[in-house]
Amino acid sequence: MVTPTKIEEARRAYIESLTETMAMYGLSPSMGRLYGTMFFHEDPMTLDEMMDLTGMSKTSMSTGVRALSALKLVHKKWQKGVRKDLYEAEHDQVRSFIEFFCVMWDKEIELNARALSRAEENLNGLLDDPEITPEEVTNIEMDLNRLAKAKLYYTWLRNLVKTFESGEIFDHVPVPEYLDK
Structure with a gap:
């Protein structure tokens, strides 16, 4: 059985590549990592979930999500029964x-x-x-x-x-x- 850690390691190369690419266009490395993390996540995520996966502060998460939303790389989602804001990466x-x-x-x-x-x-x-x-x-x-x-x-x-x-x-x-x- 493949462990989640091995899956995360396999994803890391592409996430780091996205991070470098976004930095070339003036976005911070943390925004690149955030987008890369969200890119591999199937379901919409709360800021708390993003914080747990990236280790970034909630303030950084909020700032990053707002910036990525303004660039239309991240979209706010609504889900019945969920009170917190949910966000997902644009996969296209x-x-x-x-x-x-x-x-x-x-x-x-x-x-x-x-x-x-x-x-x-x-x-x-x-x-x-x-x-x-x-x-x-x-x-x-x-x-x-x-x-x-x-x-x-x-x-x-x-x-x-x-x-x-x-x-x-x-x-x-x-x-x-x-x-x-």
């Missing part, structure tokens, strides 16, 4: 990928769109300064050109997000049948 890795990256790209677009607008406004305002030199005008115009190209990039990125969210991406990069079930 294609869906996880799409939701994670769309959330991250949307944040990038929103953050940089505001900054681009402010920078453009400030640079255009400088062009009205009566003391501006021809060299400064040239530098400002070059900067405005760079910002215009950056805006085109964010328009492209917005279209990419829409392609993922609509599922149109699968017309170009189909999901293998074994993942589509």
Whole structure:
């Protein structure tokens, strides 16, 4: 008979890999371990159950679950007769990928769109300064050109997000049948 400890050891390699992968995208190692632990758990879990399995504090659990929920990697579940909040990992890795990256790209677009607008406004305002030199005008115009190209990039990125969210991406990069079930 295979012991639960041996099963956990076998899972550990993938959990650590998920931890490293999430760290590459700016998530904490504890969030990666939490997601990996939940990934292998079939039933929804309470924060107390997660705490027992990971050894993390309840505060860390709560923070991690909120962050993973915001990225749509973890979902809150309801179960009749259970008073505590239950959570489960998204097991569909294609869906996880799409939701994670769309959330991250949307944040990038929103953050940089505001900054681009402010920078453009400030640079255009400088062009009205009566003391501006021809060299400064040239530098400002070059900067405005760079910002215009950056805006085109964010328009492209917005279209990419829409392609993922609509599922149109699968017309170009189909999901293998074994993942589509």
